[in-house]
Amino acid sequence: MIRIIALTPAGKKLGERLVMSWPNASLDYKPKPFAVLVQRAFQQGDWLVFICATGIVIRTLAPVIQDKFQDPPVLVLDEEGKFVIPLLSGHEGGANEWGAQVANQLGAQLVMTTAKPYLNPIYTLGMGCERNCPLEFLESLMWEALKQKGLTPSDIHSLNSIDIKADETNLIALAQKYHWDFNTYSAQELAPMESLLSTKSDYVFKTVGVYGVAESAALLAAQNETGSEPELTLNKIKNAKATIAIARGFSS
Incomplete structure (x- = not known):
């Protein structure tokens, strides 16, 4: 399952755009309790898209991260949809290729931090x-x-x-x-x-x-x-x- 998590009204609008393209996706706007719900989704293997600051995601997921072979893919987007960052499980989990697809869909810039630039x-x-x-x-x-x-x-x-x-x-x-x-x-x-x-x-x-x-x-x-x-x-x-x-x- 794909879960899109947005924390601002602008992020919610971007999330609604994404949900239209992913029939199996859900949009969570300001979920509470935030850390509990996000960590639970991560541990059950949901693919996660965060529309918020990268620091929030890192601090929230840090206690439940295992390794690149087991963790589900995680993307982080800015609320304007200008940048897509594959944050976790880039190669093995498929976040790089997924991020490239999302960036192409939104006309956004893919921000790669792993060894290979999987752009095309x-x-x-x-x-x-x-x-x-x-x-x-x-x-x-x-x-x-x-x-x-x-x-x-x-x-x-x-x-x-x-x-x-x-x-x-x-x-x-x-x-x-x-x-x-x-x-x-x-x-x-x-x-x-x-x-x-x-x-x-x-x-x-x-x-x-x-x-x-x-x-x-x-x-x-x-x-x-x-x-x-x-x-x-x-x-x-x-x-x-x-x-x-x-x-x-x-x-x-």
Whole structure:
């Protein structure tokens, strides 16, 4: 769940703008008791947007912060909506990419304080599936993946797989439905992505010649599109008939 917390009338108006774009978001205006409610939301894993001074957020969350692998993403905005600061869980928690989306939505400046300036992320999907996989299995899995990372189909640049899936009817149909390029790559082309995979399947390697189709294809496509070192945004997830992963690269 996304919680937007505003402390001034101007901040409330900005929060109302954001809520219109996020159906699963709630706006809390001057919540009381402030520290208790905010800390509880943070501990239960809610994604938090504060429209207030950064110092207030730091002092309030300090007692419950654990580490970048467990804490939910936290953004801080000024009440005029001119600046967006990913404050916590920038890389691992997704606050950097989320902050970039919010900044783009508001026409605001993204204020990055982490090592990489993630200003222009290019997202790519990689998918593997059983032969003649029904479209509903592919599409439902795609939506689950996007939901997990707060992305929409318009954020995705391309759909990618291994070359033996070049004629997979419903992978092609999925790409056409959402106006994505559909690319396939040989096992030899995908092999250099091996070191970046989250897991390696010996079964998949014996079957198609790479240790993971979805992750490898997404990573290679992100690298090809941006010329930068790609990274996994979402490690592969699966349903009964398909797997999917999301990768990204960064263009200047």
